[in-house]
Amino acid sequence: MTNLIELRKEIDAINEQLMSLLEKRIEITKRVMSFKDKEGIERYDKIREQEIVGKLCNNHNLDKTFIEKIMKLIFEEAKNA
Numbered sequence: 001m002t003n004l005i006e007l008r009k010e011i012d013a014i015n016e017q018l019m020s021l022l023e024k025r026i027e028i029t030k031r032v033m034s035f036k037d038k039e040g041i042e043r044y045d046k047i048r049e050q051e052i053v054g055k056l057c058n059n060h061n062l063d064k065t066f067i068e069k070i071m072k073l074i075f076e077e078a079k080n081a
Helices: 002-039 046-059 064-080
Strands: none
Touching: 002 064, 046 064
């Protein structure tokens, strides 16, 4: 049972890291949006999003559909930030 507890602690720590990284990503996205607004640049960049997803799919050993779903949620959240 100790092994299960230790494994769950590792998962919990990773969850905290993920949330911290997502918070940081949202804060940077807000700065990007502010820059784009000041410069008159379109906020939404579908090509950039596709490039990001493609790169992640190529660089990580996770299911492509899983990566696409996660990134879609992240992109949507960023648009609402």
